[in-house]
Amino acid sequence: AQTVTQSQPEMSVQEAxxxxxxxxxxxxxxxxxxxxxxxPPSRQMILVIRQEAYKQQNATENxxxxxxxxxxxxxxxxxxxxxxxxxxxxxxxxxxxxxxxIFGTGTLLAVQP
Amino acid sequence: xxxxxxxxxxxxKRTGEKVFLECVQDMDHENMFWYRQDPxxxxxxxxxxxxxxxxxxxxxxxxxSVSREKKERFSLILExxxxxxxxxxxxxSSLIAGGGGYTFGSGTRLTVx
Numbered sequence: 001a002q003t004v005t006q007s008q009p010e011m012s013v014q015e016a017x018x019x020x021x022x023x024x025x026x027x028x029x030x031x032x033x034x035x036x037x038x039x040p041p042s043r044q045m046i047l048v049i050r051q052e053a054y055k056q057q058n059a060t061e062n063x064x065x066x067x068x069x070x071x072x073x074x075x076x077x078x079x080x081x082x083x084x085x086x087x088x089x090x091x092x093x094x095x096x097x098x099x100x101x102i103f104g105t106g107t108l109l110a111v112q113p
Numbered sequence: 114x115x116x117x118x119x120x121x122x123x124x125x126k127r128t129g130e131k132v133f134l135e136c137v138q139d140m141d142h143e144n145m146f147w148y149r150q151d152p153x154x155x156x157x158x159x160x161x162x163x164x165x166x167x168x169x170x171x172x173x174x175x176x177x178s179v180s181r182e183k184k185e186r187f188s189l190i191l192e193x194x195x196x197x198x199x200x201x202x203x204x205x206s207s208l209i210a211g212g213g214g215y216t217f218g219s220g221t222r223l224t225v226x
Contacts, residue, residue, distance in 0.1 A: 009153070035214050045203065045217035091155065093214075099144060099163070099207070100171070101215060105155035 002027045004094050006104035013082045014112050020067075021077045021107045023092030032096040034068065034075045039106075040088040048090070051075065079109075087111040116140070119204050119218035126225050132191040134221050136204030143208065145187035146215065147171075147179065150201040159202075162187055194225045 003026045013019035025034070036048040051059045051068050058066050063080045079086055092104040120135035138145065144163055148156040148171075158171030160179040168179050176198060180188045187206075191198055201222050205215035 006155075033214070037217075043201070043220040045205075045215075047214050050214055095214065100146070100158055100161060101205075102158075103148075103156040105153060 002029070002094050002096060002102050004092055004102050004104040006092055006107050008107045009105070010108045010110070012110045012112060013079070015082055015084060017082055018078060018080045019082055019109065021079075021090050021092075021109065023075045023077070023104055025073050025075065025092075025094050027073070027094065027096060029096045032094060034066075035093040035095065035101070036064070036066070036075075036077045037091045037093060037103075038086075038088045039091065040085075045091075049077065082111050084111050084113060117204055117206050117216050117218040119202075119221050121221050122219065124221060124223045126191075126194050126223065128195060128225055130191075130194045130225075132194045132223070132225075134189040134191075134202055134204075134223070136187045136189070136218055137185050138187075138206040138216070139185065140206070140208070140216075141184065142206040142216075143184070144206060145181065146205045146207075147177075147187070147189045148203045148205065149173065150203055150220070156203065159189065191223075194223075196225050199223060199225045 005024045032053045034051045038046045038048050049061045065078045067076045089106045091106050093101045117138045146161040147159040162168045162181045178190045204218040207215050
């Protein structure tokens with residue numbers, strides 16, 4: 001069975017600085033997708049970034065980028081130029097052949113002004 | 114934009130009550146999901162549905178059932194609410210198996226007293 005592990009329950013970053021959130025996963029599938037979701041205090045889950053496992057190039061979305069290491073089964077999220085609005089819970093998720101997303105336990109990111 | 118609407122943002126129910134959590138999506142998605150979110154545990158899948166009248170158990174189905182009579186509506190039922198079902202419940206829908214990610218509702222925070 002697939003698993004997703006987020007080993008950092010909480011992180012903190014200064015405004016305008018860069019922070020990296022870690023995620024590792026375990027799977028025997030060769031084709032899959034990885035996601036980072038953001039959940040602000042409003043509770044609305046927002047898709048931040050998506051990576052297809054067969055693509056070697058790391059996905060980027062504006063200030064958000066990933067470091068996808070397929071062999072190491074690692075999928076970290078880098079947030080550059082952190083803003084106060086980035087403060088949220090971040091979830092890493094795995095999507096494979098079953099169509100179910102498997103989520104990690106989340107990392108709560110605080111942004112200090 | 115796809116919209117997933119959960120009928121209640123907050124609910125307080127008594128132990129032993131039958132509770133219905135409603136979820137409606139407006140974009141003709143085949144797949145719908147119910148997750149439970151608890152601190153330190155992330156999101157855990159309760160039930161999901163690939164089509165009308167079809168349902169499959171997720172990782173924690175005990176104490177819950179679901180109904181999908183119409184494509185756009187997916188209901189979660191707590192047959193006899195208990196205090197350990199106090200939690201945040203998130204509904205999601207998706208079109209593409211695995212790779213498309215989910216669109217989430219804004220969650221229902223249920224308290225069972």
